[in-house]
Amino acid sequence: MSFFKIPENKFPSFQERAQFVFVWRITIGYAFIGLLLSVFTFIQDNSLFNYYLVAFLISLIGSYLLRSLKAYKEVAIVFYFTLAAIVSFAIFALPEYLHLQEALWMVVIILTSFFTLGNRWGIFYLIVNTIVYFFYYNYVFKPNAHFIAEISSNELFVLSIEFAIAMFLIGFVMIQYGVLINQAVKKTSDAYDELKAEKQIVEFQNKEKTILLQEIHHRVKNNLQVIVSLLRLQSRELKSEEAKETFEDAITRILTMSLIHQKLYQNESLMNIDIKDYLNTLIKNLIDTGSVDKNIIFVVNSTLKSVSAKSIVPLGLIINELVSNTIKHAFEKSGRIELTLTPGEGGDFKMTYFDDGIWKENIEKTFGTQLIDVFTEQLDGSYEREIATIGTYYHFELTDEVIM
Incomplete structure (x- = not known):
């Protein structure tokens, strides 16, 4: 049989x-x-x-x-x-x-x-x-x-x-x-x-990992805030105005990174950050803390929806240096800042920074411009500065891992 x-x-x-x-x-x-x-x-x-x-x-x-x-x-x-x-x-x-x-x-x-x-x-x-x-x-x-x-x-x-x-x-x-x-x-x-x-197991594990990563970003943000507080306490003991200004520059850079971690733990997706929301918050904070007696208007235009978490740190620090330099060296009483981001081909995107101020000194060899060079290189990009009759332009071509 x-x-x-x-x-x-x-x-x-x-x-x-x-x-x-x-x-x-x-x-x-x-x-x-x-x-x-x-x-x-x-x-x-x-x-x-x-x-x-x-x-x-x-x-x-x-x-x-x-x-x-x-x-x-x-x-x-x-x-x-x-x-x-x-x-x-x-x-x-x-x-x-x-x-x-x-x-x-x-x-x-x-x-x-x-x-x-x-x-x-x-x-x-x-x-x-x-x-x-x-x-x-x-x-x-x-x-x-x-x-x-x-x-x-x-x-x-x-x-x-x-x-x-x-x-x-x-x-x-x-x-x-x-x-x-x-x-x-x-x-x-x-x-x-x-x-x-x-799927339920993966979703549960993903939720656990998301909560854990959010908690990590929250703690990093808090630790950076502690560092900022320590630097501010230390700066009060300084006599030199130049040293105090250097401390303040360091504080703004740390706050820029702190804001990134804040946006990451507030965001549902830990892979990408809403670039327009982040830049609006960043520039507003920089203007509020760096130009108490100045009337500065800023506009952020972006058809680029998001940037990867890996790329946002150098990008945020580039903008921090640009805005800080503009506030210090280009505006006396008032001014306008305009930032435009557009997606390019593949993983590239373009960024144009503009201010309508009149620069009081040459900043090409300052520590801030050196940082811009370093962070631009981290994004496999390049930039050029254009001085126009109505202001100054920075034209960037940068690369991001994830363009949405």
Whole structure:
């Protein structure tokens, strides 16, 4: 009985494994029915005995090849084609029979072809069946109608048995297809449940990591605030105004980085920061702390939605130096600052900084401009300074890892 056991297969997809089982069960089904009809037609001394015997042997060979080769598609193509040839030959070789049952055999072949080999082969056998019966009814049936009308009761009994078995086989095919569909639905449902459970685990882990990272950014921000407080306390003991100014510059740079961590732990996404919101807050803070007695207006224009957390630090420090230098060296009582960011190609973006002030001194060799050079290099970028009749422009071409 081990021969009738479904052979093991190692096809990668469930669909291929199910189709292999389907073809196996169909070949076994054909073999069983072929044997049954061979015995029955032999006892009845019916002319169809030889055809059913051949169909039985072909089914056994197909089952053996499936077990040994596992190449179900190739076996199915040869198996279905041979059965269709046997049925077609029987239709034209035995004109004295009413070949209704052969039509049912062809229907079985068509159905199994659709289910196991796809639409192309199903349509092929559908066309073959149509052509065979077109020629049968137009060129074979009519000239032999008088023989068909004289069918004996014994032949009618054989015909009824064949018809019933063929109908049973159609039902068997549909049942097997239903089993295949149910298995597919169960597999899909199990896979969905598994993916849903894994998704919940990943979401929970992601939430934990997000909370942890937010807490880290919050603590870093607090630590930077402590450093700022210490620097301010230390600056009170300084006598030199130049030293106090240097301390104040250091404090603003630390506050710039602190603001980044504040925005990160307030943001739902820790990967990117809303660049326009960050720059508005940064420039406003710089103006509020650095120009108490000056009326400065600023505008931030950005079609760049966000910048990666890695790039925001050097970018923020560049803008910190630009705005700080403008407040100190370009504006006396009032002025206007305009910052524009636009995405470029790939991971590049452009930034234009403008102020309408009149610079009191050359700042090209100051520590602040050296920092601008360093941070621009960190962003794999370049810039140039343009002095116009109405103010000063800085044109930057920078690179970001993530442009949204």
